Each structure stands twice: as structure tokens, then as C-alpha cells.
Amino acid sequence: MLYLLDANVLIASANGLFQLDRVPQFWAWLVEMGRDGRIAVPLEIWEEFKEGKDLLAGWARSDEMKGALLFGEEADPRTVGEVVARGYAPDLNDTELAELGRDPFLVAYAYAHPDKRVVVTGEVSRSGRKRGRHKVPDVCADLDVECVDLVGLINVLDFRIS
Numbered sequence: 001m002l003y004l005l006d007a008n009v010l011i012a013s014a015n016g017l018f019q020l021d022r023v024p025q026f027w028a029w030l031v032e033m034g035r036d037g038r039i040a041v042p043l044e045i046w047e048e049f050k051e052g053k054d055l056l057a058g059w060a061r062s063d064e065m066k067g068a069l070l071f072g073e074e075a076d077p078r079t080v081g082e083v084v085a086r087g088y089a090p091d092l093n094d095t096e097l098a099e100l101g102r103d104p105f106l107v108a109y110a111y112a113h114p115d116k117r118v119v120v121t122g123e124v125s126r127s128g129r130k131r132g133r134h135k136v137p138d139v140c141a142d143l144d145v146e147c148v149d150l151v152g153l154i155n156v157l158d159f160r161i162s
Contacts, residue, residue, distance in 0.1 A: 006121035034068035087139035
């Protein structure tokens with residue numbers, strides 16, 4: 001199974017429990033899992049956090065991270081369109097589409113191969129969704145795409161600090 005990371009997972013980790021300068025083992029584990037083909041970060045998602053001036057952005061631009069974790073596949077525009085139409089709404093205007101950001105790309109990569117890919121996000125399902133404002137777990141559920149949070153990823157891939 002390939003776990004595709006949302007930017008919010010990395011941002012929250014870097015700013016929270018797994019700060020790069022405090023828990024380097026976590027970041028080394030991510031790289032190792034990337035090299036093993038178990039974790040990847042789609043290009044569209046990577047672009048969300050690579051431009052900053054913080055430690056996470058520096059890590060994102062490192063050759064080690066890019067070589068191990070940057071997903072080497074391009075999104076199929078038809079699949080992204082289907083994710084938007086079925087997971088969000090079929091008739092979003094330009095403003096509504098812009099508000100979605102890059103989440104449809106993340107879901108589309110998993111939707112293309114639901115038996116081989118899982119979305120990992122920090123977003124939480126929200127009931128009473130408004131038009132075009134679905135959270136990633138809701139969209140994944142609507143499209144029968146598996147979605148887990150960071151704790152789920154850590155449990156499945158057995159991250160440990162020794």
C-alpha cells in the first residue's frame with residue numbers, strides 16, 4: 001500500500017509533536033518509508049510547503065526528501081475532474097474551485113488506484129457540509145478511497161523511537 005501525505009500532516013508534525021530539530025527520527029523514518037515505496041508526497045502537495053523559510057520548507061527542498069518522497073506521477077486531469085465532480089460538486093464556479101486548493105489532486109492519485117493507495121490527512125470529517133467545502137475524509141468516503149490520519153499511518157507502518 002502507498003500512503004499519500006497531505007501537506008497538513010507534515011506541517012502539523014513539524015510544528016507539533018515531531019519538530020524537525022527535536023524528533024529527527026520521525027523525518028528519517030518518513031524518508032526511509034519513501035525509499036521503500038510506502039509513503040509519497042504528490043508534487044501538488046509538496047508545492048504547498050516547499051517555499052517557506054522554516055525548517056520544514058528547507059527539509060522539503062532537500063535532495064534526500066525529494067529523492068525519497070516526491071511522488072513521480074502526474075495527475076490525470078480527467079481523474080481530478082471526476083474527483084471534483086463526484087466528491088465536491090459537478091458545477092463549481094472558479095472561486096469555489098480555487099477554494100479547494102490542491103486537495104482534489106491528492107484524492108485523485110488515490111482514487112486512480114484505490115486498492116493500492118491511501119490518503120493521509122490531518123483534516124477531520126465535517127458533517128453538515130456546505131457545497132464545495134467537503135473535507136478530504138468526506139470526499140474519500142464518498143469515492144470509496146481509504147483515508148487515515150497520522151496516528152493511523154504511524155500504527156500501520158509501525159513508527160517507533162528506540
